[in-house]
Amino acid sequence: MSLPQKKVCKSCGNLSQILDNCTHCGEKFADGVVAERKKKIEPPPELSVCSEKSTTKDYKMKRSVSLYSTTSGKPNTGTTKHDDIDISNQASNRSSNYLNVELKDNYVEAIRDFDKMRPGDLTIRTGDIITLIREHDDGYMEGRLGKEEGFFPALYVKACNEQDNYVEAIRDFDKMRPGDLTIRTGDIITLIRAHDDGYMEGRIGKEEGFFPASYVKACNEKESAPVVPVIPPRKLNRNLSFPTAGLDQELIDLPLAPPRPIRKDNNCDDVGPALPPKPSKKNDETIDTTKRYLSFKKEDQIYNAENEDEIRIILLGKTGSGKSATGNSIVGEKLFKSDISGKSVTKKCEKFDVRSNGRNFVVIDTPGLFDTTLSQDVVKNEIIRCADMSLPGPHVFMIVLQITRLTAEETDALEQLFETFGTSMGKYSLIVFTRSDELKRAGKSIQSFIEETGSPLTDFIRKCKDRYFAMDNTTTGQAKSQMVTELLKVIEDIVKDNNGHHFTNKIINEACQARKAYDALIETDDPQPLYIKDEDEEGFADDFDVYGGDSVSVDSHDSGVSMSNQPIYDEIYEGYNSKENEIKNLIDKTQSKIKSNETIRNRLQEQNENDMAKIDSQLTKKKKEAIEIKADLDRVTNHCRMLEQQRRDLECKTRNEIQEYDFELKQLHKRRREYQNRKAGLERKKIESRQKISKESASLQTKINTLQNGCLIM
Ligand SMILES: Nc1nc2c(ncn2[C@@H]2O[C@H](COP(=O)(O)OP(=O)(O)OP(=O)(O)O)[C@@H](O)[C@H]2O)c(=O)[nH]1
Ligand SMILES: [Mg+2]
Incomplete structure (x- = not known):
């Protein structure tokens, strides 16, 4: 296949299909020049x-x-x-x-x-x-697709x-x-x-x-x-407007938990102590931050008495900014999962601690909360989760940013964060710029980067009391420990500046209240575990911790509830129980759907693998055949070439010999003609001689006769 050549018309700037005149303006092209x-x-x-x-x-x-x-x-x-x-x-x-x-x-x-059949395809x-890079006359073309280059058949x-x-x-x-x-x-x-x-x-x-x-x-x-x-x-x-980045589609498909029953009584203060939740079979979390009860595992609790030695740090930032890597640098081990990925690596809050300089540093890693494609509810959920993990409150918010321009999304998210936690958050915040190694390679300092970037980054730094730190999480050994020591020093300075107080706000207070109430119930109520973990629960807990509903069920409720409030509680518990049953049914349904989907998936996968294996073996066979055919073809082609050469040689030799014979023949013909001429000459001479001799013999005879006659006479 050949692509038609085209010319660019200098006069009208259009591309002409033909080579003599411009198809657009009719202008004649200069001969033999095809414009670049x-x-x-x-x-x-x-x-x-x-x-x-x-x-x-x-x-x-x-x-x-x-x-x-x-x-x-x-x-x-x-x-x-x-x-x-x-x-x-x-x-x-x-x-x-x-x-x-x-x-x-x-x-x-x-x-x-x-x-691809051969290297280079x-x-x-x-x-x-x-x-298209080039066209070849063997029916192949050379082209580029993405970063790959190679040959392909023109017919394709x-x-x-x-x-x-x-x-x-x-x-x-x-x-x-x-x-x-x-x-x-x-x-x-x-x-x-x-x-x-x-x-x-x-x-x-x-x-x-x-x-x-x-x-x-x-x-x-x-x-x-x-x-x-x-x-x-x-x-x-x-088109589809539901933001899904960072979330599993399956989670979105799960049914939302039904709403929590609302007390009929308007005067909440009169109904006794805050109603504590019993952990349901899922991590029950509501999206409503103000009425939320938290249900984390007991061993996760750190809110108890304020520990003087403890500094709690929450890592916040956009997905992929390096929160987990920074967390790992601080704890000195790869405990938080950190990886290059197009998706969020950290799915939910995690915490680890490390002892340094006589203090315990608790580091709480979070998913990419700045991701504005996450729904508000998911973000709130995670904020509450990390608030709970940092109880009675974090000492430092580490806002992790990559050393790149601040995007409009990040700016919005930062503003949103300050709105959620309140402007006082700035007093407790430190901006950490990761990838300072890249900055170093570019020969720049963090100060010059910030100056160059300007607003709104500088505004945020100002909100954080001009506290920032450049971090290279790729560094190792002495350089790393020195960098981490410096970072911990900055953190300690923040704590000192805040007179050792941790950050607190409405969210933290509510989380604290809920946690206290929950623990009070655990301690004073039925010593039997309120909730028996079943085998499948782990997976479901994961599924529901983002979209978990508010359903709370309490089987035993005689935990110091006054008799006057008993009917209200009975009514609420009834509501809870019925909701719990509804959720249980939904879970069962989902579970059986998952199982049947898994079976279908496995079957399809198996079938797919078999088909693939068959195709692979056929492909290998065909490739082998193709290679053999190609080798045969090469052999035959070589043989043909050899025979052709022999034929040409022979032809050439014969032609020379014929020429030689022709020449010799000509010479012989010439010689024959000479001999014939000589023969004719000799014949003539012979006849002449014979005539002469006969003439002479006649005259001699005459003379003899004359002599004889004379003698006789005498
Ligand atoms: N060169 C360089 N790479 C870094 C640095 N810090 C983090 N990274 C890399 O950036 C990538 C993302 O880092 P993570 O720590 O997983 O980022 P994250 O903010 O926890 O991301 P999510 O968990 O998805 O929200 C990883 O491949 C890290 O190795 C750094 O200082 N320098
Ligand atoms: Mg992470």
Whole structure:
């Protein structure tokens, strides 16, 4: 398959299909010169002029390209009122520096799947857009797909649809929500639509979805922004609006727990002590922070008497900012799970402690609470959980930030955090910048980074009483222990500045009250365990600790409740029990659904594995056959070549011999002619001699006769 050559018309700037005259303006091209493809075409002076000369399609393409990138390399957020903007209707006043419609014939589209058969081949899948590098005359093409380059059969691809527009991924983007499209650097994406929220919609192979416009560039354009750009918050009304990042879809599918029964009595003070919860078979947590009862395991409790030696630290920050790694650096061991991942690694709060300099440092790690894609309820849940773990209150909030620009999302989340805990949180906060190793490699200091970054980062640092610390969690040995010692010193200074007091607010107080009430019940009530753990519970507890409901059941309730309040309690307990039963039924149903799904999944997996194994063995066999056939073919080809050479040699030799024989024959003919001539001469001479002799003999005879006659006479 060969792609038609095209020329760029110098006169109108359009691409011409033929090589003699421009198909758009009719201008004649100079002979033999095929114009180079233009990487960058200056925008036509007026689009109206352009539209006169070029086709509607060209016009549409050019404008569409200018849509997703401005000269700064940032996405066009646009001011248009419409949510979705069709490419063909874009405003014409944007920079056209990215016009590159001519480059589209550099691409071919895969129409069949092709699997790499030999080293150097390129695996392609139907729908892939491949950047063409070279065409070979053996029916193969050479192309690039993402970062891979290699050969593929020309018959497996077709020329790209002229109507399509393409962009090239310049950064990896992992699907964050349903409807997103995962893209990898180098991927060529067929553009479907650009949106005014900084997102685009595109297709790779058979997959379609959204991706940030700043993660792609117009094809063959140089990337202008070296820093990883901000992923803009995507408008959720476009499709499934439930934010799921960091959450398991299965959790979302679980039924929400039914609401907690409400007391009929309005005067809460009159009904005796706060109603303590009995832990249900799930971790029962309500989303309502003010009425929440906590049900953590007894061994997790640390709220008891204030321990003078103890400093409690809560690590807060965005997913992947390095909270767990910082926690590990402090405790001196890899106790918190820390890893590179597109998803949240830490799923729920965890705590470990370490003794240093005669003090006990309790470190509480949290999931990425700054992730605004998490629902408010989940965030609240986790805030309450970490509040409970830090009871009677944390001494220090470590706000962990990576050394990069503060995104709008992070800024919002930080503000939200200060709103949740109150501005007094600043007195107890320390901003920790991780990845100072990278800063060091770039030859910068933390101070210069902060100065360069400016507001709103500097505003937050100010709110935290100008306390920040640069951390390199990759360092080891002496350097690490020195860094951690310095960090602990800063933490101790914060505690000192706050006269040893820990942070407290409404949330912490409520958590404390609930915990006290709960423990009072455990101690004074039925010594039998209130809740017997069953085998499956661990898994369910995990499932419900995010979406757990408020259901609380108390089997035994004669725990100092006055007789006057007994009927109210009976009514409440009844409500609780019925709700508990409902939840139990839901759990049973879910459990059996899980089991049946697991069975189907296992069966499918088994089937899949068998099929895969069969296909693999067939593939191996076919590959072997192909290799053998190829070897045979090579052998036969070599033999043919050899025979051809022999034939040519023989032909050449015969031709020479014939020439020699011809020459000799000619010589012989010549000689024969000479001999014939000589023979004829001799014949003539012989005849002449014979005539002469006969003449002479006649005259002699005459003479003899004459003499004889004379004698006789005499
Ligand atoms: N180079 C470098 N990498 C770091 C540093 N701190 C953390 N990382 C890396 O950053 C990645 C994320 O770190 P985590 O500690 O898992 O981040 P997290 O904030 O706990 O993330 P979640 O648990 O998902 O919320 C890991 O691969 C760490 O090795 C640092 O100071 N320097
Ligand atoms: Mg973590």
